[in-house]
Amino acid sequence: MTANSKDGDLRERARRVIPNGMYGHESTARLPEGYPQFFASGEGARIRDVDGAEYIDWMCAYGPNLLGYGQPDVLAAVEAQQRRGDTLTGPGPVMVELAEAMVDMVSHADWAMFCKNGGDATSMAMVTARAHRGRRKILVGTGAYHGASPWNTPVKVGVTEEDRAHLIQFEEGDLDSLADAARRAGDDFAGLFVTPYRMRTFMDQTEPDAEFARGARRICDEAGALLIVDDVRSGLRVARDCSWETVGVRPDLSCWGKVIGNGQPISALLGADIAREAAGKIFVTGSFWFSAAPMAGALETLRIVRETDCLERLTAIGEALRAGLAAQSEAFGFGLRQTGPAALPMVLFEDDPDFRLGYAWCAAALRAGAYLSPYHNMFSNAAMTEADVTRTLEATGAAFEELRRTRESLLPPPQLAPRA
Amino acid sequence: MTANSKDGDLRERARRVIPNGMYGHESTARLPEGYPQFFASGEGARIRDVDGAEYIDWMCAYGPNLLGYGQPDVLAAVEAQQRRGDTLTGPGPVMVELAEAMVDMVSHADWAMFCKNGGDATSMAMVTARAHRGRRKILVGTGAYHGASPWNTPVKVGVTEEDRAHLIQFEEGDLDSLADAARRAGDDFAGLFVTPYRMRTFMDQTEPDAEFARGARRICDEAGALLIVDDVRSGLRVARDCSWETVGVRPDLSCWGKVIGNGQPISALLGADIAREAAGKIFVTGSFWFSAAPMAGALETLRIVRETDCLERLTAIGEALRAGLAAQSEAFGFGLRQTGPAALPMVLFEDDPDFRLGYAWCAAALRAGAYLSPYHNMFSNAAMTEADVTRTLEATGAAFEELRRTRESLLPPPQLAPRA
Known part of the structure; x- marks a missing residue:
């Protein structure tokens, strides 16, 4: 080629x-x-x-x-909104409709914030977890992918030690390892990131694990830390809900992207009421985060997911x-x-x-x-x-x-x- | 209301x-x-x-x-590309055409990388500057806005001290202050961020200043640090080129966003050959960074900028x-x-x-x-x-x-x- x-x-x-x-x-x-x-x-x-x-x-x-x-209904919704108005000086009504649709669909969610990259959603989740109780430590699975910002990129070129200063790693799916990481975080434990199951390159995947999920929920609850499910890759392919709903465990925050607009550039952070105040205190934004056309595409995508x-x-x-x-x-x-x-x-x-x-x-x-x-x-x-x-x-x-x-x-x- | x-x-x-x-x-x-x-x-x-x-x-x-x-030519280019293919498993030819168009238009640029948020471009510039010579210190103007990631957000809620550990501030437009910051960075001086002129909320703006620009260029050259112009807000409204071209100074990296697709979600990091190797070593990506429709919109926007x-x-x-x-x-x-x-x-x-x-x-x-x-x-x-x-x-x-x-x-x- x-x-x-x-x-x-x-x-x-x-x-x-x-x-x-x-x-x-x-x-x-x-x-x-x-x-x-x-x-x-x-x-x-x-x-x-x-x-x-x-x-x-x-x-x-x-x-x-x-x-x-090019799914025709999604494309039609996007084109119609593009012609009415896309990136304007404020959002369109579709932003509210989309937030309502996501909150309706995802059991743990009481609110939504939209962004562009999956990594925008994971970074917002991290900052929200830290804002929640003023703590700093973030637990992440060794080798788990949560984006390509300095704090989470898998390739450390151009990245400083300080970018990852408050990350504590644990072995995905291993409750003992997670409990140990939580102990090390102590009273500075802000949040725990999990993927719904192990999804790494060059490795066998797992499936959502009820015992691990329940243990993760309990460990976060005992510490007063926020539980964050990164559903950017798996969202809407595992469930019409957060992927851990399939094992009966609800996070405080979940990160969404990729599929929610069937290819339209939009991602989202969803949260439960416990994290609403913290999410309302942080400053996050992007030039195109409020553009209406991708939201119209997402609203139509969610309708199809819901109704078919x-x-x-x-x-x-x-x-x-x-x-x-x-x-x-x-x-x-x-x-x-x-x-x-x-x-x-x-x-x-x-x-x-x-x-x-x-x-x-x-x-x-x-x-x-x-x-x-x-x-x-x-x-x-x-x-x-x-x-x-x-x-x-x-x-x-x-x-x-x-x-x-x-x-x-x-x-x-x-x-x-x-x-x- | x-x-x-x-x-x-x-x-x-x-x-x-x-x-x-x-x-x-x-x-x-x-x-x-x-x-x-x-x-x-x-x-x-x-x-x-x-x-x-x-x-x-x-x-x-x-x-x-x-x-x-809704500029008709841009919208037509976007819609045509959306129907052919937008977010696919690889980029379209339009990615190469757009990189060529930007490199042709911007004097200092030998290469381009596309992303979504203006903040993606500034974060990539920072990581590239650090990757260039393995240094860490980044100089930024006090109160200058370069995005809303943990390292540069103006609101420090949910942000740790370490997120900003290697930032050194200087007073925008003040060469003495900049020289002092460069001295403090010493041989760990990786890069200098400037906006083309002071553009802060609630404050009078300035205009591009030739003396400051030349001084910034000299300070970076003497230290072997990369000069980064953040043109996300001002790009294409000040010049058909990097905004500092109006004062005859060429940076090593420039950050673009907002206007380059007339509202389509796309931003860019442009660079000179000196920074090409570093930019090629870092890992950066996003789910929609290679989507073709915003690139088609940008290509048409640049054509109009060039030809009218x-x-x-x-x-x-x-x-x-x-x-x-x-x-x-x-x-x-x-x-x-x-x-x-x-x-x-x-x-x-x-x-x-x-x-x-x-x-x-x-x-x-x-x-x-x-x-x-x-x-x-x-x-x-x-x-x-x-x-x-x-x-x-x-x-x-x-x-x-x-x-x-x-x-x-x-x-x-x-x-x-x-x-x-």
Whole structure:
């Protein structure tokens, strides 16, 4: 995809005017060779690269595509609001309507604040937790991703020790480790961040764990600290509510983003009444936080989530893919570990410590028209059909076939050399 | 605007589901009574509130409205891209085209990185400056606004001392103060943030100052620190280039936002080659940073800026307003201080230490159809016509008239009591 192609030409131009030609989570730097960097269009479940190849897209823009790219009702709501007014000198009525809709939908929430990046919501949650009782210590899972600001970025270049001075780490899902972290925080314990389940790159995922969730709630209650669920990635794919509602535990704050506007730029911090005063004392803002068009898109997205079986559908699609891959891998003699909620599937190969099998398999599936990730959880969306799953399984079947032939000659992915 | 009105009803509903009913820079909490919080629509130079009142809007969404709300060419570019694909699994070709357009337009820039909030760009600049030579100290003007993250928010609630541990303040525009700050930073001096001129609320503005700019450049060069111009607010209203190009000084990094997509959610960090390697080493990202529709809007906005006399027009409009207000204030016996670039006018009253004159005058002008600010710099836009200036001056004339009658009975604005 790099030589004699439009993607290659664009990469070349990009290298001149963008550091490394690309940055952030949509960079293909860690993906197998052959993955296109630039896309011409997207519709429903599919994306088309700039050289005209079409893929069934299991990355869904790394989450935002919940209902299908360009979902007509959402797009119509966005366009209508854009024409009336988008970024104005004050918000539109849609801001109030959207806050009401989110508070209605999410059991623990009494109020909402909107922003742009998922990281805006997590940073606001941190500041709110500190403002709540004037405490400083924030507990975060080791390796858990909560954004890319100095305090939470996984890459520490350009970051000072002080940026992370009051963070205390614990092992995700481990109540003893969490209790120990809480003890270390002592009476300076402001807030605890959790993801609803473990969702890290290159690792098996878990599922929401009732015992851990109840323990986390109890530890926060005993300390008078705020419990924060970061639902930016998992929100609306696990539940029509905060993801921990599935295990009966309600946080004080939850962070939302990605899907809530089906790709429109909007994120949110939701909170319970206990955190309302603190949230009202902090100063947070952004040039486009009050823009009405993304809010109109989010309001329509939430309506569809509420009134249709889209969540059940995208879970069923994820389960169909999982079942198909399990059968294929067994037939071809490979072991797969398929983990996490079905709507956010993670697929890793057994006996693949340097990921050469996964990388080769994904690269082959891509050539056959299925866009998968060898290291990041994937996402299903409600525009996917049984036919898309069938078509994906044809691609992965061809990929297993190829992998069976080539497995002995595979080398470790050079993209992962810096990691190893 | 609070009782028996749609705005009042929305505020009441908002208070239930949003802390304080509203937050951030578009909250009317510090504005005079009568300012509507919610707007139904905007077109060209005008906004209409939810009760149907129309205003000539001199706040321009606090900057983003450069060419007029809903400018047809920009809107068409945005809608066309939205239908092709917006937030996908990778960027579109428009990302490269936009980076090329910005690098072509801004003299000091060799590369660009896009993000959402102005504060994303300033935070990326800070991290890049620290990554450049592994130093930590960041120099910022006392009271200068560079965003609302923990490291730079003007309100310290929920913020720790460590969040600001490596900031060193200097007095804006004061070379001695800057040199002293640089000495204190010593060999840990990573970067210097400046706004192109002093632009603070409740204060007279300045203009870009060649001597200070040259001195800042020299101090950074001598220390091997990066010079960062925060052009988020002033960009494209002062020059078709970095605002300090008007005084012949080129920074290493510049931060852009607000206007570059005429209200579309996009911001940017631009840099010179000296900072390219550092910018390529940091990890920064956001769910919607690679969305194509705002980039298409920005590309079209930049084309219009480049190919039309819009910048000259909005400067002329600002000058016409300024001249009109000067004549009116003299005629009515009030002293006005009108400061800053004409396209970003600041209007403050002489002999008005508690702002009662300015607040009453703005409130009266609002009732007559002109939306002004008594504490924040305003903005002209290219959709404003001579007739809009005339109409605005009718409103401000009526406001001066009223102010002459009521001045003796005015009280200090209660909104400012927490400030005083």
